[in-house]
Amino acid sequence: MEITDFSLASFSLEGRTAIVTGGNSGLGQAFTLALAAAGANVFVPSVHDDGGETAELVAEAGAEHAGMLADLTAPGGPERVMAGAVDAFGRVDVLVNSAGINVVAPWRDFGRAEWDRMLAVNLTAAFELGRLAAQHMSDRGSGKIINIASLYSFLGGLGSPAYAATKHGIVGFTRAYADELGPCGVQVNAIAPGYFETALTAATRSEPETSRRILEHVPSGRWGERADLMGAVVFLASRASDYITGQVLTVDGGYLVR
Known part of the structure; x- marks a missing residue:
């Protein structure tokens, strides 16, 4: 693409289709709605039925929605x-590999069952669906795979060694696939969210001392809102990022720099 060819249309996803795993709740729903707002049709597989809420929001954005109840570990x-x-x-x-779980327990109580469950959902499912998507995309010579990492891709995992291990693994998987799929016209990147206001962080945010300690580490001085992630996923899904691959885009309000 020449300089004179660039326009805001490079960020448009009109005519494109995206799969967003875990895309009907939490941060995954934000990714779904962002892609829909940019013009993409979205396919949302999930283990939870949201009663049609996400489909309705996608329709309001002017895009098409389809999905299914599916266990990616089965x-x-x-x-x-x-x-x-x-x-x-x-x-x-x-493809946005957003589905994930976190089981928290003291290390003495964190055993093989917890470890295996989290690896299956957070890492193996992302690999298996990513591999299928890569085959489909490479045959056409274009595509975008976006894996969802975490601050724990760079930090330890107090109370959850498997979460840290899987999120470190997601970064390794992202970089390895970026290396292999680059010649096929497929870009593979990751987004690493910081501390966001979601149902999963409600208990933490309700504890004043814990919330204060976290916010003291965030230069932006606030918890992230789901809308803060929407531009990142549209950028990485669009033609505007065609020369970016193997990268981890951290959206954390500056947490890692303090």
């Missing part, structure tokens, strides 16, 4: 999701 789950998205929209241009 045999054949990733294949069902990929086939469902292609059946619904004919192609997949963007």
